[in-house]
Amino acid sequence: MPKLKARIRRKLKKKREPRLIEIYETRFIETLKEFRIPLMMLHTAITVGTIGYMIISGGDFINSFYMTVITIGTIGYGEVVGGSDTLIGRIFTSFLALMGIGVFTTSVTVIVRIFFKEDIINLYRAIKMLREIENLEGHYIICGYDKTSAWLASTLKKRKIEFVVVESNPQALKYLQEHNIKYFITEEPYKRSVLLSAGIKNARGMIVNLGEDTKNIAVIVTARLIKPSREDFYIYSFASTDGTAEKLEELGANKAFIPSKLLATRVAAYIFHTGSAFISDLFDRIAFGEETDIDILELHVEPGSPLIGKKLKDIDLRRALKVTIIAIRKPDGYLDVTVSGETVIEEEDTLIIFGQPRNLKKAQKILLEETYRILG
Amino acid sequence: MRYKKIVTDFFILMALTTNISFITSPNPYELVITVATNLAATILKIGEGRVLSTEMLASSLVADLHLIPALFLFFSGDPKEAIGLAQGALAANIISVIISIIETILSAFTEEE
Numbered sequence: 001m002p003k004l005k006a007r008i009r010r011k012l013k014k015k016r017e018p019r020l021i022e023i024y025e026t027r028f029i030e031t032l033k034e035f036r037i038p039l040m041m042l043h044t045a046i047t048v049g050t051i052g053y054m055i056i057s058g059g060d061f062i063n064s065f066y067m068t069v070i071t072i073g074t075i076g077y078g079e080v081v082g083g084s085d086t087l088i089g090r091i092f093t094s095f096l097a098l099m100g101i102g103v104f105t106t107s108v109t110v111i112v113r114i115f116f117k118e119d120i121i122n123l124y125r126a127i128k129m130l131r132e133i134e135n136l137e138g139h140y141i142i143c144g145y146d147k148t149s150a151w152l153a154s155t156l157k158k159r160k161i162e163f164v165v166v167e168s169n170p171q172a173l174k175y176l177q178e179h180n181i182k183y184f185i186t187e188e189p190y191k192r193s194v195l196l197s198a199g200i201k202n203a204r205g206m207i208v209n210l211g212e213d214t215k216n217i218a219v220i221v222t223a224r225l226i227k228p229s230r231e232d233f234y235i236y237s238f239a240s241t242d243g244t245a246e247k248l249e250e251l252g253a254n255k256a257f258i259p260s261k262l263l264a265t266r267v268a269a270y271i272f273h274t275g276s277a278f279i280s281d282l283f284d285r286i287a288f289g290e291e292t293d294i295d296i297l298e299l300h301v302e303p304g305s306p307l308i309g310k311k312l313k314d315i316d317l318r319r320a321l322k323v324t325i326i327a328i329r330k331p332d333g334y335l336d337v338t339v340s341g342e343t344v345i346e347e348e349d350t351l352i353i354f355g356q357p358r359n360l361k362k363a364q365k366i367l368l369e370e371t372y373r374i375l376g
Numbered sequence: 377m378r379y380k381k382i383v384t385d386f387f388i389l390m391a392l393t394t395n396i397s398f399i400t401s402p403n404p405y406e407l408v409i410t411v412a413t414n415l416a417a418t419i420l421k422i423g424e425g426r427v428l429s430t431e432m433l434a435s436s437l438v439a440d441l442h443l444i445p446a447l448f449l450f451f452s453g454d455p456k457e458a459i460g461l462a463q464g465a466l467a468a469n470i471i472s473v474i475i476s477i478i479e480t481i482l483s484a485f486t487e488e489e
Contacts, residue, residue, distance in 0.1 A: 029424075032423035034423075035423065036419055040420070051405070
Protein backbone atom coordinates (compact mmCIF):
# COMPACT_ATOMS: atom_id res chain seq x y z
CA MET A 1 0.00 0.00 0.00
CA PRO A 2 2.71 2.55 0.87
CA LYS A 3 4.45 1.64 -2.40
CA LEU A 4 1.27 2.30 -4.38
CA LYS A 5 0.75 5.54 -2.49
CA ALA A 6 4.28 6.67 -3.32
CA ARG A 7 3.85 5.73 -6.97
CA ILE A 8 0.58 7.68 -7.28
CA ARG A 9 2.19 10.60 -5.49
CA ARG A 10 5.13 10.57 -7.95
CA LYS A 11 2.75 10.43 -10.92
CA LEU A 12 0.75 13.37 -9.63
CA LYS A 13 3.87 15.32 -8.77
CA LYS A 14 5.33 14.91 -12.25
CA LYS A 15 4.06 18.13 -13.76
CA ARG A 16 4.79 19.11 -17.34
CA GLU A 17 4.39 22.42 -19.06
CA PRO A 18 0.74 22.79 -20.13
CA ARG A 19 0.09 23.07 -23.84
CA LEU A 20 -1.69 26.16 -25.14
CA ILE A 21 -4.71 24.08 -26.17
CA GLU A 22 -4.93 22.78 -22.59
CA ILE A 23 -4.78 26.32 -21.20
CA TYR A 24 -7.57 27.38 -23.58
CA GLU A 25 -9.62 24.32 -22.70
CA THR A 26 -9.28 25.09 -18.98
CA ARG A 27 -10.36 28.67 -19.68
CA PHE A 28 -13.32 27.33 -21.66
CA ILE A 29 -14.30 25.04 -18.78
CA GLU A 30 -14.00 27.97 -16.35
CA THR A 31 -16.43 29.93 -18.52
CA LEU A 32 -18.83 26.98 -18.59
CA LYS A 33 -18.82 27.07 -14.78
CA GLU A 34 -20.74 30.35 -14.99
CA PHE A 35 -23.74 28.39 -16.27
CA ARG A 36 -24.04 26.47 -13.02
CA ILE A 37 -25.74 29.05 -10.78
CA PRO A 38 -28.47 30.15 -13.23
CA LEU A 39 -29.12 26.55 -14.30
CA MET A 40 -29.31 25.44 -10.68
CA MET A 41 -31.72 28.28 -9.85
CA LEU A 42 -33.95 27.39 -12.78
CA HIS A 43 -33.78 23.69 -11.94
CA THR A 44 -34.73 24.32 -8.30
CA ALA A 45 -37.72 26.50 -9.28
CA ILE A 46 -39.04 23.90 -11.74
CA THR A 47 -38.48 20.99 -9.31
CA VAL A 48 -40.18 22.75 -6.37
CA GLY A 49 -43.11 23.79 -8.59
CA THR A 50 -43.55 20.34 -10.15
CA ILE A 51 -43.37 18.42 -6.87
CA GLY A 52 -45.67 20.98 -5.19
CA TYR A 53 -48.33 20.63 -7.87
CA MET A 54 -47.91 16.85 -7.85
CA ILE A 55 -48.70 16.80 -4.13
CA ILE A 56 -51.72 19.09 -4.65
CA SER A 57 -53.04 17.07 -7.61
CA GLY A 58 -52.21 13.63 -6.22
CA GLY A 59 -49.31 12.70 -8.49
CA ASP A 60 -50.16 14.16 -11.94
CA PHE A 61 -46.62 14.79 -13.19
CA ILE A 62 -47.18 15.91 -16.79
CA ASN A 63 -49.75 18.58 -15.89
CA SER A 64 -47.75 19.65 -12.81
CA PHE A 65 -44.66 20.21 -14.89
CA TYR A 66 -46.71 22.06 -17.52
CA MET A 67 -48.40 24.22 -14.86
CA THR A 68 -44.98 25.10 -13.34
CA VAL A 69 -43.55 26.09 -16.70
CA ILE A 70 -46.52 28.27 -17.68
CA THR A 71 -46.50 29.89 -14.23
CA ILE A 72 -42.83 30.78 -13.92
CA GLY A 73 -42.57 31.47 -17.65
CA THR A 74 -45.33 34.13 -17.23
CA ILE A 75 -47.53 32.38 -19.81
CA GLY A 76 -50.39 31.60 -17.39
CA TYR A 77 -52.90 29.72 -19.51
CA GLY A 78 -54.97 28.87 -16.45
CA GLU A 79 -55.31 26.33 -13.65
CA VAL A 80 -54.74 23.11 -15.56
CA VAL A 81 -53.78 20.87 -12.61
CA GLY A 82 -56.43 19.25 -10.48
CA GLY A 83 -56.52 20.94 -7.09
CA SER A 84 -54.82 24.13 -8.24
CA ASP A 85 -58.14 26.00 -8.05
CA THR A 86 -58.44 25.19 -4.32
CA LEU A 87 -57.26 27.52 -1.54
CA ILE A 88 -53.99 25.62 -1.01
CA GLY A 89 -53.44 25.42 -4.77
CA ARG A 90 -53.83 29.16 -5.22
CA ILE A 91 -51.58 29.99 -2.26
CA PHE A 92 -48.91 27.69 -3.73
CA THR A 93 -49.32 29.21 -7.23
CA SER A 94 -48.98 32.74 -5.79
CA PHE A 95 -45.73 31.92 -3.99
CA LEU A 96 -44.36 30.01 -6.98
CA ALA A 97 -45.17 32.90 -9.32
CA LEU A 98 -43.66 35.50 -6.95
CA MET A 99 -40.36 33.63 -6.64
CA GLY A 100 -40.30 31.61 -9.82
CA ILE A 101 -40.85 34.44 -12.32
CA GLY A 102 -37.86 36.36 -10.95
CA VAL A 103 -35.72 33.23 -10.94
CA PHE A 104 -36.79 32.28 -14.47
CA THR A 105 -36.14 35.69 -16.07
CA THR A 106 -32.83 36.16 -14.23
CA SER A 107 -31.59 32.67 -15.11
CA VAL A 108 -32.57 32.88 -18.76
CA THR A 109 -30.97 36.35 -19.09
CA VAL A 110 -27.72 35.16 -17.46
CA ILE A 111 -27.59 31.97 -19.57
CA VAL A 112 -28.16 33.88 -22.82
CA ARG A 113 -25.56 36.51 -21.81
CA ILE A 114 -22.91 33.87 -21.04
CA PHE A 115 -23.68 31.98 -24.21
CA PHE A 116 -23.36 34.99 -26.45
CA LYS A 117 -20.42 36.48 -24.58
CA GLU A 118 -17.62 36.94 -27.11
CA ASP A 119 -15.11 35.04 -24.97
CA ILE A 120 -16.80 31.68 -25.14
CA ILE A 121 -17.23 31.79 -28.93
CA ASN A 122 -13.66 33.03 -29.51
CA LEU A 123 -12.27 30.45 -27.11
CA TYR A 124 -14.13 27.68 -28.88
CA ARG A 125 -12.82 28.91 -32.24
CA ALA A 126 -9.26 29.12 -30.90
CA ILE A 127 -9.43 25.56 -29.52
CA LYS A 128 -10.76 24.29 -32.86
CA MET A 129 -8.00 26.15 -34.74
CA LEU A 130 -5.26 24.78 -32.44
CA ARG A 131 -6.53 21.25 -33.06
CA GLU A 132 -6.28 21.86 -36.81
CA ILE A 133 -2.78 23.33 -36.44
CA GLU A 134 -1.69 20.13 -34.63
CA ASN A 135 -2.35 18.24 -37.88
CA LEU A 136 -0.32 20.60 -40.10
CA GLU A 137 2.97 19.44 -41.58
CA GLY A 138 5.61 21.27 -43.61
CA HIS A 139 4.02 24.63 -42.88
CA TYR A 140 5.62 27.98 -41.98
CA ILE A 141 5.20 30.06 -38.85
CA ILE A 142 5.01 33.84 -39.25
CA CYS A 143 5.75 35.66 -36.00
CA GLY A 144 4.36 39.19 -36.00
CA TYR A 145 1.69 40.53 -38.33
CA ASP A 146 2.30 43.88 -39.97
CA LYS A 147 2.08 45.09 -43.58
CA THR A 148 5.15 43.06 -44.59
CA SER A 149 3.78 39.91 -42.99
CA ALA A 150 0.43 40.55 -44.69
CA TRP A 151 2.16 40.67 -48.11
CA LEU A 152 4.11 37.55 -47.24
CA ALA A 153 0.92 35.78 -46.16
CA SER A 154 -0.77 36.71 -49.41
CA THR A 155 2.19 35.35 -51.45
CA LEU A 156 2.25 32.09 -49.48
CA LYS A 157 -1.49 31.76 -49.97
CA LYS A 158 -1.05 32.13 -53.73
CA ARG A 159 1.50 29.29 -53.64
CA LYS A 160 -0.87 27.24 -51.45
CA ILE A 161 1.71 27.01 -48.69
CA GLU A 162 0.13 26.58 -45.26
CA PHE A 163 1.24 28.97 -42.51
CA VAL A 164 0.38 29.93 -38.95
CA VAL A 165 0.55 33.56 -37.81
CA VAL A 166 1.54 34.24 -34.21
CA GLU A 167 0.80 37.80 -33.10
CA SER A 168 0.44 39.01 -29.53
CA ASN A 169 -1.33 42.30 -30.28
CA PRO A 170 -5.10 41.71 -29.95
CA GLN A 171 -5.73 44.64 -32.32
CA ALA A 172 -4.15 42.63 -35.13
CA LEU A 173 -6.95 40.09 -34.75
CA LYS A 174 -9.24 42.36 -36.77
CA TYR A 175 -6.77 42.42 -39.70
CA LEU A 176 -6.09 38.68 -39.46
CA GLN A 177 -9.82 38.02 -39.81
CA GLU A 178 -10.18 40.64 -42.56
CA HIS A 179 -7.34 39.07 -44.55
CA ASN A 180 -8.88 35.59 -44.16
CA ILE A 181 -5.86 34.15 -42.39
CA LYS A 182 -6.79 30.53 -41.76
CA TYR A 183 -4.56 29.80 -38.76
CA PHE A 184 -3.47 32.35 -36.17
CA ILE A 185 -2.58 32.42 -32.50
CA THR A 186 -2.92 35.63 -30.50
CA GLU A 187 -0.19 34.98 -27.94
CA GLU A 188 3.41 36.06 -27.29
CA PRO A 189 5.55 34.19 -29.87
CA TYR A 190 8.64 33.90 -27.65
CA LYS A 191 6.85 31.44 -25.34
CA ARG A 192 7.86 27.82 -25.87
CA SER A 193 4.28 26.59 -25.40
CA VAL A 194 3.05 29.01 -28.09
CA LEU A 195 5.65 27.88 -30.64
CA LEU A 196 4.87 24.24 -29.86
CA SER A 197 1.18 24.97 -30.37
CA ALA A 198 1.99 26.62 -33.70
CA GLY A 199 3.30 23.20 -34.73
CA ILE A 200 7.03 24.09 -34.74
CA LYS A 201 7.97 20.39 -34.51
CA ASN A 202 6.30 19.65 -37.85
CA ALA A 203 6.97 23.04 -39.48
CA ARG A 204 9.43 23.65 -42.30
CA GLY A 205 10.43 27.13 -41.25
CA MET A 206 9.67 30.35 -39.48
CA ILE A 207 9.65 34.04 -40.36
CA VAL A 208 10.38 36.35 -37.45
CA ASN A 209 9.12 39.88 -37.97
CA LEU A 210 8.31 41.43 -34.62
CA GLY A 211 9.53 44.94 -35.36
CA GLU A 212 12.12 44.94 -32.54
CA ASP A 213 15.52 43.21 -32.63
CA THR A 214 15.28 42.13 -28.98
CA LYS A 215 11.94 40.45 -29.55
CA ASN A 216 13.24 38.79 -32.71
CA ILE A 217 16.24 37.43 -30.77
CA ALA A 218 13.98 36.01 -28.04
CA VAL A 219 11.86 34.17 -30.60
CA ILE A 220 14.81 32.87 -32.63
CA VAL A 221 16.58 31.52 -29.53
CA THR A 222 13.40 29.82 -28.25
CA ALA A 223 12.75 28.30 -31.68
CA ARG A 224 16.33 27.07 -32.07
CA LEU A 225 16.22 25.41 -28.66
CA ILE A 226 13.23 23.40 -29.90
CA LYS A 227 14.56 22.82 -33.45
CA PRO A 228 18.37 23.03 -33.35
CA SER A 229 19.07 21.87 -36.91
CA ARG A 230 19.44 24.69 -39.45
CA GLU A 231 18.91 22.20 -42.30
CA ASP A 232 15.61 20.85 -40.98
CA PHE A 233 14.11 24.11 -39.86
CA TYR A 234 14.69 27.44 -41.58
CA ILE A 235 14.47 30.68 -39.65
CA TYR A 236 14.28 33.93 -41.60
CA SER A 237 14.33 37.10 -39.60
CA PHE A 238 14.24 40.85 -40.10
CA ALA A 239 16.96 42.99 -38.59
CA SER A 240 17.47 46.71 -38.32
CA THR A 241 21.23 46.87 -39.02
CA ASP A 242 24.03 44.77 -40.54
CA GLY A 243 25.44 44.11 -37.04
CA THR A 244 22.13 42.85 -35.71
CA ALA A 245 21.64 40.71 -38.82
CA GLU A 246 24.99 39.03 -38.12
CA LYS A 247 24.07 38.44 -34.49
CA LEU A 248 20.70 36.98 -35.45
CA GLU A 249 22.40 34.62 -37.88
CA GLU A 250 24.89 33.59 -35.22
CA LEU A 251 22.08 32.97 -32.76
CA GLY A 252 20.20 30.66 -35.10
CA ALA A 253 18.59 32.48 -38.00
CA ASN A 254 19.38 30.97 -41.40
CA LYS A 255 19.15 34.42 -42.93
CA ALA A 256 18.46 37.86 -41.49
CA PHE A 257 17.17 40.54 -43.86
CA ILE A 258 17.47 44.26 -43.47
CA PRO A 259 14.24 45.54 -45.04
CA SER A 260 15.61 48.94 -46.16
CA LYS A 261 18.73 47.33 -47.68
CA LEU A 262 16.65 44.71 -49.46
CA LEU A 263 14.40 47.35 -50.96
CA ALA A 264 17.35 49.47 -52.08
CA THR A 265 19.03 46.47 -53.72
CA ARG A 266 15.91 45.64 -55.64
CA VAL A 267 15.41 49.19 -56.88
CA ALA A 268 19.10 49.30 -57.83
CA ALA A 269 18.66 46.11 -59.88
CA TYR A 270 16.07 47.91 -61.98
CA ILE A 271 18.42 50.86 -62.45
CA PHE A 272 21.28 48.58 -63.55
CA HIS A 273 19.10 46.73 -66.10
CA THR A 274 17.14 49.64 -67.48
CA GLY A 275 17.82 48.56 -71.07
CA SER A 276 16.77 44.93 -70.55
CA ALA A 277 13.89 45.51 -68.22
CA PHE A 278 11.79 42.48 -69.21
CA ILE A 279 14.37 39.76 -68.54
CA SER A 280 15.73 41.27 -65.31
CA ASP A 281 12.21 41.86 -64.12
CA LEU A 282 11.26 38.28 -65.01
CA PHE A 283 14.15 36.80 -63.02
CA ASP A 284 13.39 39.19 -60.23
CA ARG A 285 9.78 38.17 -60.13
CA ILE A 286 10.70 34.49 -60.24
CA ALA A 287 13.18 34.95 -57.44
CA PHE A 288 10.66 36.86 -55.34
CA GLY A 289 7.86 34.38 -56.02
CA GLU A 290 5.70 36.93 -57.82
CA GLU A 291 5.75 35.01 -61.08
CA THR A 292 3.38 32.12 -60.49
CA ASP A 293 3.57 30.66 -64.03
CA ILE A 294 7.33 30.11 -64.15
CA ASP A 295 9.71 28.89 -61.47
CA ILE A 296 13.26 27.66 -60.94
CA LEU A 297 14.12 24.44 -59.14
CA GLU A 298 17.45 23.28 -57.77
CA LEU A 299 17.90 19.52 -57.87
CA HIS A 300 20.91 18.00 -56.16
CA VAL A 301 22.39 14.87 -57.78
CA GLU A 302 22.93 12.45 -54.93
CA PRO A 303 25.74 9.84 -55.07
CA GLY A 304 24.34 6.72 -56.75
CA SER A 305 21.71 8.65 -58.67
CA PRO A 306 20.70 7.16 -62.04
CA LEU A 307 21.33 10.58 -63.62
CA ILE A 308 25.12 10.36 -63.06
CA GLY A 309 27.06 9.90 -66.29
CA LYS A 310 24.09 10.65 -68.50
CA LYS A 311 24.07 13.35 -71.18
CA LEU A 312 21.32 15.97 -71.04
CA LYS A 313 20.08 14.94 -74.45
CA ASP A 314 19.69 11.33 -73.17
CA ILE A 315 17.37 12.21 -70.33
CA ASP A 316 15.58 14.79 -72.51
CA LEU A 317 13.66 16.47 -69.70
CA ARG A 318 12.41 19.13 -72.12
CA ARG A 319 10.30 16.65 -74.05
CA ALA A 320 9.52 14.16 -71.28
CA LEU A 321 8.60 16.55 -68.48
CA LYS A 322 8.37 19.94 -70.24
CA VAL A 323 11.16 21.49 -68.13
CA THR A 324 14.61 22.79 -69.16
CA ILE A 325 17.97 22.48 -67.43
CA ILE A 326 19.39 26.00 -67.84
CA ALA A 327 22.53 25.65 -65.76
CA ILE A 328 24.50 23.24 -63.58
CA ARG A 329 26.18 24.24 -60.36
CA LYS A 330 29.34 22.23 -59.72
CA PRO A 331 30.30 21.04 -56.19
CA ASP A 332 33.04 23.71 -56.05
CA GLY A 333 30.43 26.43 -56.58
CA TYR A 334 31.16 27.08 -60.29
CA LEU A 335 27.99 27.78 -62.27
CA ASP A 336 28.01 26.30 -65.75
CA VAL A 337 25.57 28.35 -67.81
CA THR A 338 26.66 26.92 -71.17
CA VAL A 339 24.95 23.56 -70.86
CA SER A 340 24.07 21.68 -74.05
CA GLY A 341 22.73 18.26 -75.00
CA GLU A 342 26.27 16.88 -74.76
CA THR A 343 26.77 18.05 -71.14
CA VAL A 344 27.27 15.09 -68.80
CA ILE A 345 25.71 15.06 -65.33
CA GLU A 346 28.19 14.34 -62.57
CA GLU A 347 27.87 13.30 -58.94
CA GLU A 348 27.12 16.16 -56.47
CA ASP A 349 26.03 18.49 -59.32
CA THR A 350 23.05 20.74 -58.74
CA LEU A 351 20.75 21.00 -61.73
CA ILE A 352 19.07 24.38 -62.18
CA ILE A 353 15.76 23.55 -63.84
CA PHE A 354 13.41 26.10 -65.38
CA GLY A 355 9.73 25.53 -66.11
CA GLN A 356 6.14 25.78 -64.97
CA PRO A 357 5.73 25.07 -61.23
CA ARG A 358 3.40 22.14 -61.90
CA ASN A 359 5.90 20.49 -64.30
CA LEU A 360 8.79 21.22 -61.95
CA LYS A 361 7.03 19.47 -59.08
CA LYS A 362 6.38 16.50 -61.35
CA ALA A 363 10.03 16.43 -62.47
CA GLN A 364 11.31 16.64 -58.90
CA LYS A 365 9.00 13.84 -57.79
CA ILE A 366 9.92 11.53 -60.67
CA LEU A 367 13.67 12.16 -60.48
CA LEU A 368 13.81 11.76 -56.70
CA GLU A 369 11.64 8.64 -56.73
CA GLU A 370 13.88 7.12 -59.40
CA THR A 371 16.96 7.88 -57.29
CA TYR A 372 15.46 6.38 -54.13
CA ARG A 373 14.29 3.32 -56.08
CA ILE A 374 17.80 2.68 -57.37
CA LEU A 375 19.46 3.43 -54.05
CA GLY A 376 16.99 1.02 -52.46
CA MET B 377 -13.97 21.38 4.75
CA ARG B 378 -14.96 22.07 1.17
CA TYR B 379 -18.63 23.02 1.04
CA LYS B 380 -18.77 22.78 -2.75
CA LYS B 381 -17.66 19.17 -2.59
CA ILE B 382 -20.23 18.43 0.11
CA VAL B 383 -23.02 19.77 -2.11
CA THR B 384 -21.80 17.91 -5.23
CA ASP B 385 -21.25 14.65 -3.37
CA PHE B 386 -24.64 15.04 -1.67
CA PHE B 387 -26.42 15.18 -5.01
CA ILE B 388 -24.35 12.32 -6.48
CA LEU B 389 -25.23 10.07 -3.53
CA MET B 390 -28.82 11.29 -3.38
CA ALA B 391 -29.24 10.43 -7.07
CA LEU B 392 -28.04 6.89 -6.35
CA THR B 393 -30.12 6.32 -3.23
CA THR B 394 -33.36 7.72 -4.65
CA ASN B 395 -32.85 5.67 -7.80
CA ILE B 396 -32.48 2.48 -5.73
CA SER B 397 -35.55 3.36 -3.71
CA PHE B 398 -37.55 3.97 -6.93
CA ILE B 399 -36.48 0.61 -8.36
CA THR B 400 -37.37 -1.27 -5.17
CA SER B 401 -40.75 0.45 -4.70
CA PRO B 402 -41.84 2.36 -7.83
CA ASN B 403 -43.53 5.59 -6.88
CA PRO B 404 -44.08 8.78 -8.98
CA TYR B 405 -42.60 11.10 -6.34
CA GLU B 406 -39.47 8.98 -6.00
CA LEU B 407 -38.97 9.08 -9.74
CA VAL B 408 -39.37 12.86 -9.97
CA ILE B 409 -36.95 13.35 -7.06
CA THR B 410 -34.47 10.93 -8.70
CA VAL B 411 -34.59 12.92 -11.95
CA ALA B 412 -34.29 16.23 -10.08
CA THR B 413 -31.27 15.10 -8.03
CA ASN B 414 -29.61 13.60 -11.10
CA LEU B 415 -30.08 16.84 -13.05
CA ALA B 416 -28.73 18.83 -10.08
CA ALA B 417 -25.67 16.55 -9.94
CA THR B 418 -25.11 17.04 -13.69
CA ILE B 419 -25.35 20.84 -13.42
CA LEU B 420 -22.87 20.85 -10.53
CA LYS B 421 -20.40 18.83 -12.60
CA ILE B 422 -20.45 21.28 -15.54
CA GLY B 423 -17.17 23.15 -15.72
CA GLU B 424 -15.40 21.03 -13.08
CA GLY B 425 -11.69 21.09 -13.89
CA ARG B 426 -10.74 18.08 -11.78
CA VAL B 427 -8.86 14.96 -12.90
CA LEU B 428 -11.84 12.71 -13.63
CA SER B 429 -14.50 15.43 -14.08
CA THR B 430 -15.16 14.60 -17.73
CA GLU B 431 -15.89 10.97 -16.83
CA MET B 432 -18.14 12.14 -13.99
CA LEU B 433 -20.08 14.47 -16.28
CA ALA B 434 -20.40 11.78 -18.94
CA SER B 435 -21.73 9.21 -16.46
CA SER B 436 -24.17 11.77 -15.08
CA LEU B 437 -25.44 12.61 -18.57
CA VAL B 438 -25.97 8.90 -19.22
CA ALA B 439 -28.09 8.65 -16.07
CA ASP B 440 -30.11 11.70 -17.16
CA LEU B 441 -30.72 10.29 -20.59
CA HIS B 442 -32.09 7.13 -19.00
CA LEU B 443 -34.17 8.82 -16.35
CA ILE B 444 -35.88 11.55 -18.39
CA PRO B 445 -37.43 9.06 -20.86
CA ALA B 446 -38.23 6.84 -17.85
CA LEU B 447 -40.18 9.74 -16.36
CA PHE B 448 -42.32 10.19 -19.46
CA LEU B 449 -42.80 6.43 -19.91
CA PHE B 450 -43.82 6.02 -16.28
CA PHE B 451 -46.51 8.69 -16.54
CA SER B 452 -47.71 7.57 -19.94
CA GLY B 453 -48.56 4.12 -18.60
CA ASP B 454 -45.47 1.94 -19.09
CA PRO B 455 -43.95 1.62 -15.58
CA LYS B 456 -42.17 -1.65 -16.41
CA GLU B 457 -40.08 -0.02 -19.14
CA ALA B 458 -39.49 2.99 -16.86
CA ILE B 459 -38.05 0.72 -14.15
CA GLY B 460 -35.82 -0.92 -16.76
CA LEU B 461 -34.45 2.47 -17.76
CA ALA B 462 -34.00 3.43 -14.10
CA GLN B 463 -31.90 0.29 -13.63
CA GLY B 464 -29.71 1.43 -16.51
CA ALA B 465 -29.36 4.80 -14.83
CA LEU B 466 -28.44 3.02 -11.59
CA ALA B 467 -25.36 1.55 -13.29
CA ALA B 468 -24.31 5.06 -14.33
CA ASN B 469 -24.98 6.35 -10.80
CA ILE B 470 -22.78 3.62 -9.27
CA ILE B 471 -19.97 4.50 -11.70
CA SER B 472 -20.39 8.18 -10.73
CA VAL B 473 -19.99 7.34 -7.05
CA ILE B 474 -16.92 5.14 -7.74
CA ILE B 475 -15.28 7.92 -9.80
CA SER B 476 -16.07 10.40 -7.04
CA ILE B 477 -14.34 8.14 -4.49
CA ILE B 478 -11.28 7.69 -6.74
CA GLU B 479 -11.05 11.42 -7.22
CA THR B 480 -11.30 12.07 -3.49
CA ILE B 481 -8.39 9.66 -2.90
CA LEU B 482 -6.31 11.27 -5.67
CA SER B 483 -6.95 14.77 -4.35
CA ALA B 484 -6.05 13.59 -0.83
CA PHE B 485 -2.64 12.47 -2.14
CA THR B 486 -2.01 15.79 -3.87
CA GLU B 487 -3.06 17.72 -0.78
CA GLU B 488 -0.59 15.74 1.32
CA GLU B 489 2.14 16.88 -1.06
